[in-house]
Amino acid sequence: MKKDRLIFEISKKGHKGYSLPKCDVPLKSIDKLLGKDNLRKNPAKLPEVSENNVVRHYVNLSNKNYGVDSGFYPLGSCTMKYNPKINEYIARLDEFTNVHPYQSGSTVQGCLEIMSKTEKYLKDLSGMDEISLQPAAGAHGELTGLMIMKQYHILNKQLNRNKVIIPDSAHGTNPASASMVGFEVIELKTNKRGALDIEELKALLDDSIAGLMLTNPSTLGIFEENIVEISDIIHNAGGLLYYDGANMNAIMGITNPGMMGFDIVHFNLHKTFSTPHGGGGPGSGPIGVKKHLEKFLPVPIIKNDNNQYYLDYKRDKSIGKVKSFYGNFSLILRAYCYIRTMGREGLKEVSKSAVLNANYIMNRLKDYYHIPYNRSCMHEFVLSAKNQKKYGVSAFDIAKRLLDYGYHPPTMYFPLIVEEALMIEPTETESKDTIDHFIEVMIKIANECKENPEIVKSAPNNTYYKRLDEVGAARKPILNCCEYISS
Amino acid sequence: MKKDRLIFEISKKGHKGYSLPKCDVPLKSIDKLLGKDNLRKNPAKLPEVSENNVVRHYVNLSNKNYGVDSGFYPLGSCTMKYNPKINEYIARLDEFTNVHPYQSGSTVQGCLEIMSKTEKYLKDLSGMDEISLQPAAGAHGELTGLMIMKQYHILNKQLNRNKVIIPDSAHGTNPASASMVGFEVIELKTNKRGALDIEELKALLDDSIAGLMLTNPSTLGIFEENIVEISDIIHNAGGLLYYDGANMNAIMGITNPGMMGFDIVHFNLHKTFSTPHGGGGPGSGPIGVKKHLEKFLPVPIIKNDNNQYYLDYKRDKSIGKVKSFYGNFSLILRAYCYIRTMGREGLKEVSKSAVLNANYIMNRLKDYYHIPYNRSCMHEFVLSAKNQKKYGVSAFDIAKRLLDYGYHPPTMYFPLIVEEALMIEPTETESKDTIDHFIEVMIKIANECKENPEIVKSAPNNTYYKRLDEVGAARKPILNCCEYISS
Amino acid sequence: MNKYIPKNNDETNKMMEKIGIDENDLFKDVNINIRIDKLNIPEEFSEIELLNDVRKIANKNSTINQLTCFLGAGVYDHYIPSVIDDIISRQEFYTSYTSYQPEISQGNLQAIFEYQTMICELTGMEVTNSSMYDGATATAEAMNMACNLKNKNKVLISQSVHPETVEVVKTYGKYLNKEINEFQLDDFGGVNIEDLESKISDETGAVIIQSPNFFGIIENISKISDIVHKNKAYLIVIVDPLSLAILEPAGSLGADITVGDGQVLGNSLNFGGPHLGFFSTSKKLMRKMPGRLVGETKDKEGKRAFVLTIQTREQHIRREKATSNICSNHALNALIASIYLTTMGKEGIIEVANLCLQKAHYLYDLLISTNLFEPVFKNTFFKEFTLKYKKDGKKLNEFLYKNNILGGYLVENIYPKMKGYYLIAVTEKRTREDMDNFVNLITRNF
Amino acid sequence: MNKYIPKNNDETNKMMEKIGIDENDLFKDVNINIRIDKLNIPEEFSEIELLNDVRKIANKNSTINQLTCFLGAGVYDHYIPSVIDDIISRQEFYTSYTSYQPEISQGNLQAIFEYQTMICELTGMEVTNSSMYDGATATAEAMNMACNLKNKNKVLISQSVHPETVEVVKTYGKYLNKEINEFQLDDFGGVNIEDLESKISDETGAVIIQSPNFFGIIENISKISDIVHKNKAYLIVIVDPLSLAILEPAGSLGADITVGDGQVLGNSLNFGGPHLGFFSTSKKLMRKMPGRLVGETKDKEGKRAFVLTIQTREQHIRREKATSNICSNHALNALIASIYLTTMGKEGIIEVANLCLQKAHYLYDLLISTNLFEPVFKNTFFKEFTLKYKKDGKKLNEFLYKNNILGGYLVENIYPKMKGYYLIAVTEKRTREDMDNFVNLITRNF
Numbered sequence A, B: 001m002k003k004d005r006l007i008f009e010i011s012k013k014g015h016k017g018y019s020l021p022k023c024d025v026p027l028k029s030i031d032k033l034l035g036k037d038n039l040r041k042n043p044a045k046l047p048e049v050s051e052n053n054v055v056r057h058y059v060n061l062s063n064k065n066y067g068v069d070s071g072f073y074p075l076g077s078c079t080m081k082y083n084p085k086i087n088e089y090i091a092r093l094d095e096f097t098n099v100h101p102y103q104s105g106s107t108v109q110g111c112l113e114i115m116s117k118t119e120k121y122l123k124d125l126s127g128m129d130e131i132s133l134q135p136a137a138g139a140h141g142e143l144t145g146l147m148i149m150k151q152y153h154i155l156n157k158q159l160n161r162n163k164v165i166i167p168d169s170a171h172g173t174n175p176a177s178a179s180m181v182g183f184e185v186i187e188l189k190t191n192k193r194g195a196l197d198i199e200e201l202k203a204l205l206d207d208s209i210a211g212l213m214l215t216n217p218s219t220l221g222i223f224e225e226n227i228v229e230i231s232d233i234i235h236n237a238g239g240l241l242y243y244d245g246a247n248m249n250a251i252m253g254i255t256n257p258g259m260m261g262f263d264i265v266h267f268n269l270h271k272t273f274s275t276p277h278g279g280g281g282p283g284s285g286p287i288g289v290k291k292h293l294e295k296f297l298p299v300p301i302i303k304n305d306n307n308q309y310y311l312d313y314k315r316d317k318s319i320g321k322v323k324s325f326y327g328n329f330s331l332i333l334r335a336y337c338y339i340r341t342m343g344r345e346g347l348k349e350v351s352k353s354a355v356l357n358a359n360y361i362m363n364r365l366k367d368y369y370h371i372p373y374n375r376s377c378m379h380e381f382v383l384s385a386k387n388q389k390k391y392g393v394s395a396f397d398i399a400k401r402l403l404d405y406g407y408h409p410p411t412m413y414f415p416l417i418v419e420e421a422l423m424i425e426p427t428e429t430e431s432k433d434t435i436d437h438f439i440e441v442m443i444k445i446a447n448e449c450k451e452n453p454e455i456v457k458s459a460p461n462n463t464y465y466k467r468l469d470e471v472g473a474a475r476k477p478i479l480n481c482c483e484y485i486s487s
Numbered sequence C, D: 001m002n003k004y005i006p007k008n009n010d011e012t013n014k015m016m017e018k019i020g021i022d023e024n025d026l027f028k029d030v031n032i033n034i035r036i037d038k039l040n041i042p043e044e045f046s047e048i049e050l051l052n053d054v055r056k057i058a059n060k061n062s063t064i065n066q067l068t069c070f071l072g073a074g075v076y077d078h079y080i081p082s083v084i085d086d087i088i089s090r091q092e093f094y095t096s097y098t099s100y101q102p103e104i105s106q107g108n109l110q111a112i113f114e115y116q117t118m119i120c121e122l123t124g125m126e127v128t129n130s131s132m133y134d135g136a137t138a139t140a141e142a143m144n145m146a147c148n149l150k151n152k153n154k155v156l157i158s159q160s161v162h163p164e165t166v167e168v169v170k171t172y173g174k175y176l177n178k179e180i181n182e183f184q185l186d187d188f189g190g191v192n193i194e195d196l197e198s199k200i201s202d203e204t205g206a207v208i209i210q211s212p213n214f215f216g217i218i219e220n221i222s223k224i225s226d227i228v229h230k231n232k233a234y235l236i237v238i239v240d241p242l243s244l245a246i247l248e249p250a251g252s253l254g255a256d257i258t259v260g261d262g263q264v265l266g267n268s269l270n271f272g273g274p275h276l277g278f279f280s281t282s283k284k285l286m287r288k289m290p291g292r293l294v295g296e297t298k299d300k301e302g303k304r305a306f307v308l309t310i311q312t313r314e315q316h317i318r319r320e321k322a323t324s325n326i327c328s329n330h331a332l333n334a335l336i337a338s339i340y341l342t343t344m345g346k347e348g349i350i351e352v353a354n355l356c357l358q359k360a361h362y363l364y365d366l367l368i369s370t371n372l373f374e375p376v377f378k379n380t381f382f383k384e385f386t387l388k389y390k391k392d393g394k395k396l397n398e399f400l401y402k403n404n405i406l407g408g409y410l411v412e413n414i415y416p417k418m419k420g421y422y423l424i425a426v427t428e429k430r431t432r433e434d435m436d437n438f439v440n441l442i443t444r445n446f
């Protein structure tokens, strides 16, 4: 069987993967209906493939992919937990997929109820007062949250507040989002304990500071012990606190950003709340805010009057819309299902178990790899392959070697402040068995680095695809095959 | 990752893959409700696995399997055509899966309509007058059909008619089914042209003959040219003709068993009508009969009065029931969808295309492999690897070598009358491209047999599993792992 | 061109040319006088049209998601874990066929090996085959096997066996000249031991009972087993596999063959099919059993692997001398059962069984207290029970249907003497509210 | 124990012991005064309970399978081939994440590479990224990119752009001090060229139009392009990708950036999301575009392979200097579009587009003939059109809903000046019967 063809190479003239009803209205000339000038001259060179071959093509492609159900996927910062099948079933119910966003309110009460209840649960989990489900992903939530931050200062006539402080450990989306809202980014260094340096923070503060963006636990997997003090400092300086909720899997039922002092939060439903990652998305990035910021939330907001839900657009302080319609509903629905399935106790158990798993791995690997911060971690931790450097082995090599053992590697080279970083997040859905075996393999690789570094440096050796020429790809980009498809 | 564990080896005490509601009625003692003596002493040692690990286990198993969507599957006699996805979708609609067979007639009109219409189409395709959808598979259809044959003779007081003539090329289920109805099996030899020897047939006839079972085209893929003459001969001798419809994919819209003279027919919905093979089943094996046999069909029969379908049980000549309820409904439903999707023209095209594909492969391989019957074939053909024997290579070896090239091998060593048989049925859902590539590989293997027979004899060489010890398995059967599961 | 037939005219022509034929050659062996003109089947449907058509038809059904189901009688509304459909929708499982090529079929083979193990665990038997069509055909095959082994042709079957099973057994038996007799129920709803004793003899090859039986009652298997074995017959016991989570399995109580229907193990109702027949027996009888068997072995490199085995029993090798004619079986339904039992696991099936047990008894008591129903059998039941309804059962069910309830099974439809007998099943899916509502409705309206 | 948390007490204890901690150590960095007592979220649901709950809620929605849908306004009831859900339900696709490890992500990478190709083919552009959230955010990103490249901050957007897109563009622009102005419609329903000319200047960085526009009208893109480029601004065109099966693509008519929503390419309505934003531009501008890009390369052994490339544009490398903050995108929706375009193929999408076109014009003529509607725009439309309804549109829609029809979009809800304007979409799923029925109902009752 030929396994490495593009769909365009499978295409055969006249083959069909579709069927359509015959036209049951009198046919008119397309020329006349559209006007000759408007007509397409050369048809788009799309493939022509029978249904059987469409399916085989994608099944074949799928077999070149690795999902959570394929095996352990400890991709740090991404919370690659199990995606419950019941949620997939429910998200595909006709009653939810086949609803038009502009149907009248009375015909979409089900969707609105799901959204409104999900908002309630997210409030409870975050300690925030109001929620908007509109943002489509974490970064989009950041953007929205920062718009609110900016709007707040604008309304307070503090137009000079155009700087946002962001730790050097932060995810790249944080500074990028800040830029997209016209903020200047002030980088704050992480100290030796993996925490914020409070003195340095204080030194940065003046009346140009709009606020602080923080991930807590941080991308190092470390919980900021002084968070209350930090929030007081920022608030006293007239700034707001933004909470990047990507790491919420560590704290559910234990603490919440509201208690920590944050004003704005985003959630990643595709992380903490088990919605599938879809090969890169779609996700869902709702935001929550404290009461004083509620009026700035995007329109519309879901309200309820006399047991009827409705969408409220009349909000003159709102920042406006950040996306068409109301959010990625089918992901919100999955999150609803997840939260209801876990329940209050279950969600707390999630965080406890996730944190235990991470600490367990970290501890068991500390004699084999450098652990940059000698303290307990939360739901993930970062190790450094710097001790392996002397054998000529990099974090990249170790990651690739894990492929040989059938694992999805951890996140590589992030956060940037850790040399040769490998960021490991096991999540709570993995068993001790799986984790023990992963630890064994990591130890084995550590030994290989010493004893047989070549096998690590040449990895992956057992996979269908070997290392790729990534540099070449970027130097002379081939971003589609339009040029080599025949019509 | 550990990839070769039994689910029992993954099991961990206390792990759970399920959730159930709490008991909401007052709990009573099980002892009392059931009586101590009735209570199970030692719980069944079932596995204990979290949902995540259940899914991973079966995903992993699935990856050790080969389906029609994996690639070309020319398993002769099995018609491994593409299984349309729309049919899978429809078969899963709540309205069809969640209907109880004992609901009152007025609440199951949809199911009955599907069944009744499918019967109508099967009549049209077979030239039969009445259909029963009850049998669960081809062999079950044979059994039912032969019961009818017997009942017919019993009713005619021809109790001496206890022999059924079956060609030596027939599928094993034919003689086995005959035995299960208490018939003696008389084997009829196939002649040099792959056809029935009419003179020999005549010689077998006397008043102990109940009938003839025939597959047409036969398992050699050869259409019995003299079928009308044969049917006359049998009928004149007081016998009935049974048509094994496994090969109906060859003749749809071209001819039908009714015109050929058959009295009883079974269909394999899981072959001709694209219902999936399910790793071995479930199938569906409806039977059709000519008018004079209608009264013998199993109960119930679907009827219609005043636009209401109903199940008619009042049939005193019926052979009775051969299965609980009414047949494998969800397969019947898929067949309905398939027939409607193809339409009258499409079904004819199926047979034309299937026959062309088979002839094309046969012709292109004839210089490389022995073709036992030098004539054109229908939807499948049998080749013989006897010329390869001199290199020490068997049909089995060639089949295994195909695994190395990513193909599912043809049916091996059947029909029994062809030495070193490989039975190839491409079906109509394969493209010329796929078929050409398969031919190339078959030719390549023919060359390997000459030039490098070791690589063929040791095959498969590239698969995850290598040849198995099948003899050992049968000598000391281990049919479960009850003995080595811990409780 | 058709989406399922990937061949354009050019390709068709090229193929014909290459092998030197034209269209007329394709069917040249099919005599012109048996050619048909054209089919009467309607013209092709696009997907849109097919869906419109099928949805219209589908809406003519009422489903147990719309109705609260108290109907059982052999097919039960148990909960089906969501992972099952997810897994069996993988094409590697559902589009493959019988594992003739074990090197690329280890997925099916191992899953069925695990299934065989789990069914043995439940039934307490030593060997289980890879599946049969359904419980009724499995029973008929068991009868054949038992009679063949004993070389006798008399069969006794309890009247408490599911009536459809009785019918299928009789149909199968009729053409092999088996003499099949029924024995009676006693007042407790179980096998009438005296009647059995009076009918059994050393000419009896097989005795068939069901427990819990059609009326829901748990039979005294060991007592029956003693009688059967004293008469040198084989005992075939039909069981509800879910009941075996908490009931002592037939295998420990003397059954020689245990069969049954595995619909309850994660299979949908499907208007009666496909369901799952399972078939278990002892090692001693193994080589005479019908159906495919998966066995453990090793590959050339020593890796544990699985393969179809002891195939000399089967039709494709033994032809008319095979133990059965079965070829395609219900493998996917066995896979479903396997996933079900894995997902529910050791504790889960006990929990399910206990929920059914508790709820069924709750409803039983409630119904008795209405005075509209009276007890008819005294013996122990599991999830299903028979009461006598004092008024018109058909009207009751019609009324219930209007209130979105699927009422019980009217036994008199099949056994006219059992007037008013009303068979009610309660699964773990029924809530107390469902049952209270059911009872309140009846008491308020009758 | 929880089915999603595979850890028994014994394992928990062993793990803690092994690393020398106890339960209190787990969250020791979380100060006691920010600990919470307990969550208020309800107690856990079993699958049975969850399904009961969700089904009850689901029934409060009406769906376009129950209603005959003539509503569009940016989201359309097109046919979705059945293979799509089958394919995207493979866990290898939907449970994986961004292809950071190309060696085990070639499935996603190749599928997206093919997607990028197909969207380029449709739009006539040279480069397409791997996806954006939706059409509106893609437009806003396009505006940012255009303004950054031109180093200007004035933006003109047509009033015929979808109102939600206009809003999103304004929101994004507001915080980057963009000056966003709208230009008018003309009587023909398209861009008022004079108004555009009067508002555009060499300070304008980007001009945004949509074709077919919100009112269904096809814009004169090349004319607008000339004006825009004369003023040294970039032209951003929002398109309906399905329309490009038969309409000359914006790429050939002068667009610098083509964006739009790919919901129509096989994505469900989903109450508004997730849909799919696509983003196409020229090679020249490629290195400034937002979003991930998949490029072709080779592996060590020379096998063709695909990889995320030109990542120096992205946030994880460039942080605050990135071209966008986008990280997770709508990859699965792009996969859906890819499967859709593959399944429909070269001829299929032309057939779909033509069916929409023909049916929309059929209904247009019928409605005009009722005298209840009058034309408002004279220009050419594709599958959606605007008429003026002479009576009360809200009442009309309520009446239609009672007759299981989902009526058109009431433009006046958003643009009060456009009183009675009624926007109707007709897709290939609508039959002549649907339309005749719709019109008959109205004429008979109004």
Ligand SMILES: Cc1ncc(COP(=O)(O)O)c(C=O)c1O
Binding pocket: A077, A078, A137, A138, A139, A140, A171, A173, A174, A215, A219, A244, A246, A247, A268, A283, A284, A285, D326, D327, D328, D329
């Ligand atoms: C810490 C952190 N913040 C923000 C994000 C951005 O989230 P998204 O990818 O959903 O936009 C991520 C995603 O990986 C993250 O790990």
Ligand SMILES: Cc1ncc(COP(=O)(O)O)c(C=O)c1O
Binding pocket: B077, B078, B137, B138, B139, B140, B171, B173, B174, B215, B219, B244, B246, B247, B268, B283, B284, B285, C326, C327, C328, C329
């Ligand atoms: C020619 C022929 N007859 C009968 C059968 C039996 O059909 P089934 O497996 O459905 O019982 C087969 C199946 O392979 C067959 O090929």
